Amino acid sequence: MSMPAMTIPADTKQKNAGRFQVLRLVARNRLALAAVIFLALVVICAVVGPWLMGDLIDKPNFRARNMAPFSLSQGWIYVLGADTLGRSLLARLIVGAQNTLGIALFAVFFSMLIGGFLGLIAGYSRGPLSNVIMRVADIVMSFPSLLLALIVLFSLGPSVINLIIVLAVTRIPIYLRTTRAEVLEVRERMFVSAAMALGAGHMRIVFRHIAPVVLPTLVTIGAIDFATVVLAESSLSFLGLGIQAPEFTWGAMVATGRGYLSNAWWIAFWPGLAILLTTLSLNILSNWWRTYADPQQRWRIELARSKKGIPEKRS
Numbered sequence: 479m480s481m482p483a484m485t486i487p488a489d490t491k492q493k494n495a496g497r498f499q500v501l502r503l504v505a506r507n508r509l510a511l512a513a514v515i516f517l518a519l520v521v522i523c524a525v526v527g528p529w530l531m532g533d534l535i536d537k538p539n540f541r542a543r544n545m546a547p548f549s550l551s552q553g554w555i556y557v558l559g560a561d562t563l564g565r566s567l568l569a570r571l572i573v574g575a576q577n578t579l580g581i582a583l584f585a586v587f588f589s590m591l592i593g594g595f596l597g598l599i600a601g602y603s604r605g606p607l608s609n610v611i612m613r614v615a616d617i618v619m620s621f622p623s624l625l626l627a628l629i630v631l632f633s634l635g636p637s638v639i640n641l642i643i644v645l646a647v648t649r650i651p652i653y654l655r656t657t658r659a660e661v662l663e664v665r666e667r668m669f670v671s672a673a674m675a676l677g678a679g680h681m682r683i684v685f686r687h688i689a690p691v692v693l694p695t696l697v698t699i700g701a702i703d704f705a706t707v708v709l710a711e712s713s714l715s716f717l718g719l720g721i722q723a724p725e726f727t728w729g730a731m732v733a734t735g736r737g738y739l740s741n742a743w744w745i746a747f748w749p750g751l752a753i754l755l756t757t758l759s760l761n762i763l764s765n766w767w768r769t770y771a772d773p774q775q776r777w778r779i780e781l782a783r784s785k786k787g788i789p790e791k792r793s
Contacts, residue, residue, distance in 0.1 A: 510766040513759035524579045527572035535573045539564035544742045559744040578727040582707040585645035590700050593650040597657025615651040623648035631719040660692040705760035728753050
């Protein structure tokens, strides 16, 4: 008796094909591929770094005080040098990735969540409530974000919670205005009118029909904004208003090493380089994603590639 052949649903095949297509497109772009590899390495360090490094980030080694980089006399963990207390800069870079990325991740998530929710209300209601929400957003945006963060943190005191709140509040208007603009356009589409004609409630229309259409745009903006938040957090930590000792971020490491630039430049150089490469990789990847998500731009790139005689890779 022969067993019936198992059939794979068409939608599953399409999803798998779409995933492989994304991987192929990333592999074709060397910059995007390098950005993905670097960001994956940073995320791995942020997740498992504290467990791997243990107490090396706080353990002083006075024999290695201000040790120059690329020396293995004290072990491979000191390959990037040591700070004024003889602590391994490599270990502190790996562990500092968790706080740096964690603060930025929470700030972007909450600003996207609150800004997106308020933007849905402002775009769908079109009433006095919409005007009030937009005027409050205009007031927040009228202040330079870094100046507003400095004022609030100086008043409330530096802490992780206050830092996340300040960074999130200063970014909310970006998501609010973007969501409102998207909703104003989406609510005029045929499927929304059909849902209204069928008697669907306002909450169902907003969160079941409109929000899923707006979400990809917010995710793209969030990827771009993540790099901005990392830089903002690093700036605040550099000024002493960010995360406080014994916790630290890359920005706090730069602030610690700025007084030793003349005789121990590596203390500030490596965390500064980590900030630079992380933000650069995020910008490269977000720009690539915008091109990939736009069929017209992707078609132009493929057309230019075919004109140059570059054969298309096939899996």
